Amino acid sequence: MADRLRYRVFYTTRQKIVTTVVALAVLGTLIGYAVQRATTPEDRSCAPGVERPPGSAECVGVNGSGHDFGVPSLTEVARAVGRENAGLKAGEYATVALLLPLTSTDAGMRVKVLHEIQGAYARQYRANHASNSETPKIRLVLANTGKGNAHWRTTVERLKKMTADPDRLRAVSGVATSSTEIRQAVAALTGAGIAVVGTTITADDIANGPGAGHNRFPGLARVSPTNGDEAKALAHFGRVEAAKALLVQDTRTGDHYTDTLKSAFTASLKGAPYEPQLFTSPADPTEEGTTANTFRQITHLICDTRAETVFFAGRHTQLRQFINALGARGCAERAFTILTGDEGSYLGADDKLNKAALKAKLTVRYAALAHPDAWKPAPGRPVPRTGGSTAAFETFLTDIAQASKTPVPLADGQAIVAYDAMATAVHAIRQATPQGSQYPALADVATQWPQVKGSLRVEGASGWICLDNFGNPYNKAIPIVELAPDGTQRFVQIAWPEGHAPTDNCLPPRRG
The missing domain is CATH 3.40.50.2300 (Response regulator)
Known part of the structure; x- marks a missing residue:
């Protein structure tokens, strides 16, 4: 009985001491870690x-x-x-x-x-x-x-x-x-x-x-x-009749691409009988938002017009939504051509593009900044003598x-x-x-x-x-590219803001 009592008193006390020491050590470590975290700046490199x-x-x-x-x-x-x-x-x-x-x-x-x-x-x-x-x-x-x-x-x-x-x-x-x-x-x-x-x-x-x-x-x-030069090149290429064209444009302001593109297209459509069709993209135009619903309505209104060409002033996400909507239009028997700026280049890699829309009498062309076929000779399509080279x-x-x-x-x-x-x-x-x-x-x-x-x-x-005195390219070659029915980006021909290729010396003329 005495041994059991001595065992309980002695070992219980020792266990208490050991436990206390271990607990204090752990607590000290935690406090030290907390102090270090509080006093040492987070490494965000x-x-x-x-x-x-x-x-x-x-x-x-x-x-x-x-x-x-x-x-x-x-x-x-x-x-x-x-x-x-x-x-x-x-x-x-x-x-x-x-x-x-x-x-x-x-x-x-x-x-x-x-x-x-x-x-x-x-x-x-x-x-x-x-x-x-x-x-x-x-x-x-x-x-x-x-x-x-x-x-x-x-x-x-x-x-x-x-x-x-x-x-x-x-x-x-x-x-x-x-x-x-x-x-x-x-x-x-x-x-x-x-x-x-x-x-x-x-x-x-x-x-x-x-x-x-x-x-x-x-x-x-x-x-x-510039967008202005792209619009001029598209106009020279397409020879669009303003009476049979209309503009679909984003109302969101502060986007310099969209703002200047719609200004350039408006200048190219003087005399057009229809007011622009409007949509408003999200603050982040890469987001889907609700514009697809707006485009479904706009396609009905386009069918009510005599338009054959639609100029689109907006970013690529909304462009893809518009193409998808126009491909499902009610007036499927009528053919339309969409003309837009270089944001069209994104569509080749956009898996949300409904390629069936491109087979529904719908042609989509855009003013590209470059294309791998632009300076390659092809049957019936010689390379321009000036403005670039093979x-x-x-x-x-x-x-x-x-x-x-x-x-x-x-x-x-x-x-x-x-x-x-x-x-x-x-x-x-x-x-x-x-x-x-x-x-x-x-x-x-x-x-x-x-x-x-x-x-x-x-x-x-x-x-x-060839830069002018303000650092802008003069009469730069602009490839016109078409989205083929399989979604590939097919080169059509080079267009020029001035309506023709530059001269041999490529010296910008004096502007007023």
Whole structure:
């Protein structure tokens, strides 16, 4: 009995002590961890130059060491860029940034982003390996503005700091959407003296030009025509009779692509008997919203008109909804042609497009920025003598073939245009580099655009890039592309804003 009592008293007390010590140790560890978490800032870095902004899971910033910004489809090309940059020596390069919404969740934008990076990387590789050892070498970095370009300020501030050593940022390309955010980003970059080369921005008001405020974006150049030029080219191509045409347009304002496109189409439809048919897209036009219901009603009203041609001023999601609705119209016996801007290039990869609509006496054509068949000879379709060349396009094909382990799709034109924008940036950087210097002064690159014309033009894969004094391409070749019944993007012919190809010297005329 005594042994049992002694056992209970002794071992119970020891167990209590051990338990207390262990509990205190665990508690101390937890308190220490809590204090450390409270006093140590959260590590939100993704890669050098890239981090997650407060309240966001997106990796935002600038990187050229191979980071893919958490987007698996970009891994291969991002690593290729990183390898190319790793082979450059300190002091021998200038940097070009590709500014894009790399983490967009829109399927069409993700394809566009991938193809633009592939095109830019292909031209970077040529600049460093196949240009007779011209200097400086070119370092390419990827700059993410986030979904909907929501984080453009963070990225632009980072780019401004990169103009100093060791980065020596001398130009920004990409700049691919005609949105308010991109307009503000362009204004901030050019305001800081950084040269900008837009790839697929087409809005007329994200450009310089004659008149008041003509130099709103000093140092901005573009390789794509404006929406106004696209509308002129479509008009020259289609020879549309205004009495048998109408306009379907988005009423949402602040979208510079849509706003300037509907203005350009309105100017082309003077004398049309019908008022425009209106719809309002969501604040984020990549969302489906309720516009499909509106288009179903608009198709009834179109059937009530004598129209044969419909000009569409809106983004690609709404364009696809409209095509689907018009394909199911009540007046199925009547034929219609839809004409629109370069947003039509997204439709080739849009699996929500009802291809049956394209077989219902409905023709869809758009003014593309580039197309792989535009400079290929074909029976009955000779290549224009001026404005571009087969040789320049074949050089592009050689370069793009080494940019990816798998063939890069070219029908949407994105890789071609990004390649040309990079070529234009490289041209300006090297032209601005004084003899005996390794790289140019920042301010000197942004002043090169008025000289990119005549014999100093860029022989682009999409056509000649001859810039006017405001940095806009003069009479740029515009491929007219048709959506075939199987959904493929079929080249029809090249159209020209001036109604004809440029002269041999490609010198823009004096404007009033």
